[in-house]
Amino acid sequence: MKQTLLKIGKAALVLLEALALGGAVAFAIQWIILGDAQAALDWCLGALPPFCLTAVFYGGGALLLGLLTGRLWVGALASSAVGVTLALVSYFKLAINGTPLEAEDFGMIGQLNQVMGVAGDLKVPGRGWAAVGMLVLVVLFLFLLGKMLTLGSGRTRFVLATAVVSLGLALVIGPGGPALGRAFSVNTQDRMMSAISYRDYGLTVGLWRDMCLLAGREPEGYGPEYMQQVVQRLDELLGASGTAEPAGEQPNVIFILSESFYDMTRLPGLTLSGDPAENFHRLSGEGISGRFYSSYLGYGTGYIEQSIFTGLTGKDLKPGTNISFRDDGDYSLLDSVATSFQAAGYETEMLHAYNNSLYNRTVTYPKIGFNRLLFSREIQELDLNIQGSPYAGGYYLSDHVFTQALLNRLDAANEEGKRAFLFGISMENHQPFDPEKFGYVCQLEVSSDQLSEENLAITRVMLEGLTRADQALGELTDALREWEEPTVVVFFGDHRPNLFMTDGGTVYSHLGLCESNDCSRWSIEQVADLYSTDYLIWANDAALLKQPAGTKQDTGLTALGPAVLDAANMPRTRYWAMQERLSKALLVNTDLYCVTAQGVPYWNESDAALSDEDRELMNLRSAIVYDTYYGQRYATSAMNRPVGS
Template structure:
């Protein structure tokens, strides 16, 4: 009888408290392992080596989860409940990361949480998404861990007063760990660099999903230039005026041409892929137009996704490097989009009417907020285009979205309407017919052009045919658009480019680029700068129905990029430009791409960063001038922001 009573006696208070803390930390470590298991796909080949090489990362991640578990355990009165809630949230986080990798080939990063409210729409355009087998195995493992906490609840149950104390301590510790000061004090103890900006793929690979996101949130904020003041910025302005003095003389001549800019979803010259042979040229229109156009390699910032971010970089001239780490450039404060002269405003100020047409709905990338602030007077999404009432025979949809050819007919209709009202048109069209998912049945198994491979299986070739059919249709729509414009009397320029390549996943999870030997794996952290530059590039052309608009450059090749295209177009148009775009034009001569991941110079050569590129002292200084301008506009006192929007040389 005495022994039975002894067994029922609860552990001493200090023992319970220690076991509660130990249980929370153990569950936190279990959640950490489960998350990494899901995102890497292997416990023994990936998670265990990661732990052995860098135990500090595992321990800090386990501590972060453990604090949450302990707080929820104290709040609910059950450590098992705290563990279960935290496990569910962590599993959802890992699943979102897995799906983002499946959709885009890039890991989840802090900036993506700006799209959290549009998660359903993102999933909708991605196609069918299924959790991997490792998700279910990790789920079972965590259920067992929660079950163990239930069985041991007698040894970890806290009294009411203890719960209040524990909860308060965990809350204070959690706030400390999730603060800039705490991150800078705790991170280095566990070997985490919280000062150096790193590409998301590299950070994810090094620190793991959770710690990479935590680090993103608390990296050192943008630092202003040394000596930042009104006098400093006025000197910057004077240097920019000296640098861009020639732009003051820029003038247009004759009738202002229409400008049609086409962002063709996932378009690129796939004939450059090795191993694949085609029955006939799938880009016969694009290739034929090159002899009449300025064309070349188009350096993007992404592979497989990021369309909205690319639009911001192109239309505003900004990139992620201009903002604090983790900033989503599509979800800045509303007035941010009016601070520096957006490219549409540069044309609107010269008498143009700017409109956007999109082959999908208005749910993604905050366009309904940002685009009007950049100068667009009308936004026409899928349903709006269908209400325009122009003549059209045949279907409107292809591959889940509006057909490119139908969208271009809407572009021509709007151009006529704008011209009839007495102004030149700037029309920005975003196509969707070639957007993922690349399911084998997307185009009802239709592929107009035969394709063969010595490497890929028939199952994988079925996916390749979907990509081939989408790009073929985009090329045909381009041909129809330019044929129609040859009959238009008013001079018109067409700027056509692919925003990024499709991240075409094969049946085993590898991409077509890995299968064809263009990169060692799906993980961009393992690629050389040259491989990144190759796969993060597409193709573009600038064509005109009047060759004189190209100023003798028809048939020439010229490297361009998502940040170089707008100043390149403005230079062709010959209209007066603001100091901001004049500066951007100077930068593009030697810097086509400058991101956390890589740097591309004016000749298309890739380096790990601008610091490693063989730039001259003057070129580095021009980049510093540009950084000073963006810091002043978005984080500083805006000493010269208004002046940057005034004509160059004024």
């Protein structure tokens, strides 16, 4: 009896040790992320249920490895390493673009070196080393204590490890996951932006919540008859808006994603010696322009591209899904914007001013309708008559060289008797915005009472990058004025740069546009402002425009694709007719926010001022997305045909 009680006591002590280790790891993670030990302690005490759940996760992992190895300190060391690594990766991601680590980012693990390469120098903060030191002491304590305690015989450890694995699987997947979440006061039903989820639940529970709990929900009554009714109802609602053969000439289209481009003159508190968007402003008077509402700030270029071309956002997919790293076959299920041009006999090409290492483009772009991909190396092999180095501001092709490449490929396609659809991704204005990026050269001067000289030096780099992007736009359109073939240019900035200042704030917080870098604390108006850039649709023949020259009309992530199809008079499939109709209601709709066609932002579409027909169309679209990517694809082929077919 005494021996039995002793064994039970040892087992209980080992369990407490594991949970204590888990609590230490949970505290260390918050210490690294929040930047202050007192702030971390306040969070742990104020969010006790998710803190305890985090401790269970890391303590359970340590216990499992301890049982497998016979040494609890080994499991403690591994759990500590995992927690610290996740926290530091999230810290570095915040330093790069102002957003925490998200579940979808795990799709980019294989490209970590390239991501770090474009981010500049990153160093572990002092609090990171302090947190590591604390965990080292905890592991050392367990190592010394382990001399007095054993975890049982090999057979006993195996049985216990099997039990831990079984219990863990039951609690983190299937119906056990939501039950565990509810037990620890975690919302397992509603989607929310990562910054809010991590603020309330911490990094680890937030990641677990996204990857294991929330999932695409099957529509009630789902089946072949249900989806047939969905298609029929879509045809009724779309009607004439789904015309299969739009009238009008089909021009060349040059579709340009200008990295981090936006109208810097909209920033308050800056005095500029000139207009960095001089050409953009002039061309806006000749075309259609306005705000472009994006889904990211400071990063996410590849995700934005996918959303524009496929009409999907992360909100349409299961949480944690990386939109650029899905199953290869997913990208060909529904026609993309580029597929329409390809089917119409266009030469469809993507040009990128950097290499092919990021966002899985070499896999996804051929599947969404591009005949040819040209990256930096292939562009330099074109006959461009480059004078001097083709690079500017680091290892990206200059926007000047990139413009020459676009004109070269346009000429090649037209010489073959084809129309061209060229999607270009410029990079000269990409981060890092180090003061020496352009050799301390800035064509315009900037001053501000709210920025120190060191911060002005960083701002000048952004100013110079934007100025060069604008000059390249002017160079392109000047050449196209002399072009014989009708050509439309669609030009937009994918996101604003998250321009960090020397104290860790951003140019936006320093200029009073927001109080801090934590977007979970912003107002909806601040989100809509800072998540917006600018766009332009211009043509070398004003008759090609669908609106009077000088029209101001906002657009967004889910509205720009239909606008490109409309600009080129492309036939619409049922899917894109639906997307075009919905773009008249919502310009962007993400887990963070949405904006109506009237330019009014809301936190979610449930609160937005939408008509009953708009909401019905959104429900029908949700059924189509579920059927295509998670269901039996009863209606997928019908969505790739014209309305009424």
